[in-house]
Amino acid sequence: MVKKESVCVIGSGNWGSAVGKIIGENVLKYPDVFEEEVRQWVFEENYRGEKLTDVINRERENPKYLPGIKFPPNIRAVPNLVEATKSASVLVFVLPHQFVRGVCEEMKGHIAPNARAISLIKGLEILPEKVTLFSEEISRKLGINVASLSGANIADEVAKERFCETTIGCQNKEDGELFHKLFNTDYFKVNVIRDYVGVELCGALKNVVAVGAGISDGLGYGSNTKAAIIRLGLMEMRKFGQTFFGTVEDSTFFESCGVADLITTCSGGRNRKVAEAFVRTGKPIDVLEKELLNGQKLQGTLTAQEVYEFLSPRKMTHEFPLFTTVYRIIYEGAPVESIVRDITL
């Protein structure tokens, strides 16, 4: 008899909760494959005088991060990270990127020998000396295989079971099939591809393009111009992947993680919105972050800066004119109109 897979979701924010619901429902569809109980590691907080984990386990709902959405009964919120993860054969990382290192440190030496993971973490670590994928970071820290998932997936829409698609990048075929079982539903369609690098790159770089699209909106340019910026952005995402990770495949950009997520991010989304306000009000980004995002950092402008600082010592800024122009407009006072003047080679 084959041992069943035991699943742990690491993280319980908005996206972690939406995904936890799907995973909880899906393991019940395959009782021969998965153990019934799914543990969810929840960073313990006080919620109206109670422990958040107690509230989740009693109400079958995360009232703080995904109010109004019921979890299936087989999800168990666990406040202790090692207890939640130690016996799991499938680890689902879905937490803000700044917590990844600490969480891995704590888990190290306590995970099951047959464990593998999937990373739903958005963003890349881009330092002047190198670009690191979070999946590879987790893989290195824990010594396990790590796949990635990204797509045009706004958490609240997914939680309400609105139709969308997502992309899983997984090099191992068997693991890919397992992750498909774990995530795919009628309303959340999963495509599994091998190119996990492309999946993660798209999730990070799209935000820079969205800043460009927002600048165009702020200038009142029409839909032709915005579509051109989005397309040129897609081309630079592709070129960045091909240049610094030779393995990235063209077909990845046709997946949900590529063109679909880019369209969503450039039509709604906070990066587009704040960039539009940047043009209309003339206020610097850090002021707008305070006014519009309660002081949270905007991902797209931060990534634009990291990308610039990575490209600059390599003398390659001119090969990524859109990324570079976004950086110069936001941080160096370049005229906002350069968003169309300087973005073609």
Next chain:
Amino acid sequence: MVKKESVCVIGSGNWGSAVGKIIGENVLKYPDVFEEEVRQWVFEENYRGEKLTDVINRERENPKYLPGIKFPPNIRAVPNLVEATKSASVLVFVLPHQFVRGVCEEMKGHIAPNARAISLIKGLEILPEKVTLFSEEISRKLGINVASLSGANIADEVAKERFCETTIGCQNKEDGELFHKLFNTDYFKVNVIRDYVGVELCGALKNVVAVGAGISDGLGYGSNTKAAIIRLGLMEMRKFGQTFFGTVEDSTFFESCGVADLITTCSGGRNRKVAEAFVRTGKPIDVLEKELLNGQKLQGTLTAQEVYEFLSPRKMTHEFPLFTTVYRIIYEGAPVESIVRDITL
């Protein structure tokens, strides 16, 4: 001494006028390559008691189809088709597709031996027995090489010199360079590729996808769902090209004619708008065409029908679930919700 190229624009509607302005300006940049005068064939009409050609030649403007935009002085409106085209070495077809056959018939036997053409005509002729590109139709009728041009190009925005891109599909390298000179400007960026078939296919099939996107909007579905529909539509456009024209290349869908035009068409545009009204009001398409389009035929629904009638005898409707679902919703009373239920394989 090499004989200079003589250019004639065939057509003078909204798009023809916007393009005529660009061509008129561009020939002046290359006095060694092009003759100064550009002739524009104008279907003669009465405009406020005068001949439209007289008004255009006097006012340097087409007040009927592109009011407020001045033409350069080297454009000459000509009401006689044979006179306009007979000495031209470059023919630019930019007229409604229903006039193509008649115009070619009239031109036949009267064109210069060194003439070649470029087609800016939107749409394909899709009959149950075969799909025909307008470039190939012109090529066959006149016995000349014909390239094609398509992109995210709303005529009024182009005429106002708002930045955008376009794609030219041209098999002959020298002709491609010539067309680049003729069309490229700082604000209208031309990419020349070889795959003229893909360029034309995209221009026609995008409208079916836009109907699907409009149905999603009418149902109030969010941006995840719409992005998924657009992506699945792009995949079916690609599959249609690969299946029925083996030569269509993946990279074409990354060009302005592909993803950029699809984004524009699915965010604004009449196909999206009328489909949204179809869902919200429950009125049939022909009623909405009367109410919203002054009785003009909607391109996307018509193309969906033609595609269905082409696929059906080949027993291939199930391989194009989005195209087929759009047809069934519009013409066969299928539930509008099937736009998400029935579009994945």
